[in-house]
Structures are given as C-alpha cells and as structure tokens.
Amino acid sequence: MGLKPTGESSAARFGELYDCTYADVLRFVRRRAGPDSAEDVAHEAFLVAWRRLEDVPVECHAARAWLFGIARNCLLSDLRGHARRNALSVRIASETLTTTDPDDGLALRLDLVTAWHQLRADEQEVLSLAIWEDLSSQLAGRVLGISSAAYRIRLHRARAKLRQLLDTATFPASTADYLVTERTI
Structure with a gap:
C-alpha cells in the first residue's frame, strides 16, 4: 500500500x-x-x-x-x-553528604531532594547545567536556545528560589553555599 x-x-x-x-x-x-x-x-x-x-x-x-x-x-x-535525571539525583545525594553522622547526612539529602522537587523543571535544568554540567552561560544558553544574558537571569532566579526553599540552618554552610552561590561563569 x-x-x-x-x-x-x-x-x-x-x-x-x-x-x-x-x-x-x-x-x-x-x-x-x-x-x-x-x-x-x-x-x-x-x-x-x-x-x-x-x-x-x-x-x-x-x-x-x-x-x-x-x-x-x-x-x-x-x-x-x-539517565540524566537519575544521575542528577545520585549526584545531589552524594554531594550533600558532608557530615560524619549518617542521620544528619540523610536529613540533608531529604531536605535537598524535597527542595529540588519543589523547583519547576526549567529551574532544575538551569541549575543542573551550571552545577553538574559546569557549562558557561554562553554554552548553557545555547543548550536552552536562549541568550547567555537570559540564561544568567534564569540561573539567578533559580538559585534564589532554591535558597528560599532550603532552610540553610539545617545544612552545613559549605553544602548550602556550594549549591546556591553564584560562581563566575
């Protein structure tokens, strides 16, 4: 036919x-x-x-x-x-373990996973391109089909939202700072 x-x-x-x-x-x-x-x-x-x-x-x-x-x-x-989403979850879990007490480490992971899942998918993508893929704003913008300036704005907003969601008092300063501080891109 x-x-x-x-x-x-x-x-x-x-x-x-x-x-x-x-x-x-x-x-x-x-x-x-x-x-x-x-x-x-x-x-x-x-x-x-x-x-x-x-x-x-x-x-x-x-x-x-x-x-x-x-x-x-x-x-x-x-x-x-x-696979990327699963790997990202594993990396989130492994990078949040900064304490020797297993219960504290579990609490850290649960708090971070909870905060991560409260982010919209586009906010997760913007953060993952910066944190785990370690892309420059120009390259990350190209991945998303936007300008590097627009990417930096989205990244700033996503970090601010994650900062708001995380109760930084329950995280060791180094963990919370690593996840939400703006690095030079």
Missing part, C-alpha cells in the same frame, strides 16, 4: 501514514520501553514525521521502517533524559 504523494494534502498524507503505521510503531517502542513511556515516545516519533513529512518514504513498508528509526532515536533520547 502506498501513501499519497507529497503533492497531496499534508494532513491527508500524514493521516494515512498514521493509520498505516501507528500500531506497528507503538509495538516497536513497547518492546523496547516500559508501558509508561511507550505512547509518549511513539507520539514523539510521529511529531518528527509531521515535521519532516517530505522526507517520509511514499511506500508504506519503507515509511514504517523509517518511522522505526525515528522512534528508536526518540526512545534513546528519552532514555538519556531518564
């Missing part, structure tokens, strides 16, 4: 592509990802297909294989995101 040529309506062509391949792409992703993220990854693949509709092969089987490649890349991107 062939898909409509690119001269046809983009919406009609995409609709036919979706009808012809969605179930197969979803099964492809489900075999590689958990059920929690399979539909999101499959939809991301079709979003890419919509954006690159001119690149989608006309033949249904070829389009299906092309979408498998796109879905695989979306899945890998999703897995990298999960």
Whole structure:
C-alpha cells in the first residue's frame, strides 16, 4: 500500500501514514520501553514525521521502517533524559553528604531532594547545567536556545528560589553555599 504523494494534502498524507503505521510503531517502542513511556515516545516519533513529512518514504513498508528509526532515536533520547535525571539525583545525594553522622547526612539529602522537587523543571535544568554540567552561560544558553544574558537571569532566579526553599540552618554552610552561590561563569 502506498501513501499519497507529497503533492497531496499534508494532513491527508500524514493521516494515512498514521493509520498505516501507528500500531506497528507503538509495538516497536513497547518492546523496547516500559508501558509508561511507550505512547509518549511513539507520539514523539510521529511529531518528527509531521515535521519532516517530505522526507517520509511514499511506500508504506519503507515509511514504517523509517518511522522505526525515528522512534528508536526518540526512545534513546528519552532514555538519556531518564539517565540524566537519575544521575542528577545520585549526584545531589552524594554531594550533600558532608557530615560524619549518617542521620544528619540523610536529613540533608531529604531536605535537598524535597527542595529540588519543589523547583519547576526549567529551574532544575538551569541549575543542573551550571552545577553538574559546569557549562558557561554562553554554552548553557545555547543548550536552552536562549541568550547567555537570559540564561544568567534564569540561573539567578533559580538559585534564589532554591535558597528560599532550603532552610540553610539545617545544612552545613559549605553544602548550602556550594549549591546556591553564584560562581563566575
């Protein structure tokens, strides 16, 4: 079965592509990802297909294989995101242990994790680019698609919010200072 040529309506062509391949792409992703993220990854693949509709092969089987490649890349991107978030949680936990008393260390980690999860995702991203990725404001701005000045403003606001969320009296000064002080970028 062939898909409509690119001269046809983009919406009609995409609709036919979706009808012809969605179930197969979803099964492809489900075999590689958990059920929690399979539909999101499959939809991301079709979003890419919509954006690159001119690149989608006309033949249904070829389009299906092309979408498998796109879905695989979306899945890998999703897995990298999960790995980064997990690594970030581990780094937060390991970098907050500055005390010899295990109970104090646990309390520090819990306070920091609680404060971290109260931040919006964009605030977490801005802080992680500065603290854990150690990127300059120019490079971090490029990652986020904004100017370095806009990045510095967002970083300043995210640090201020984290400062507000943390009860610095419960943290050793070195831990709280490391997390929220502005370093030269």
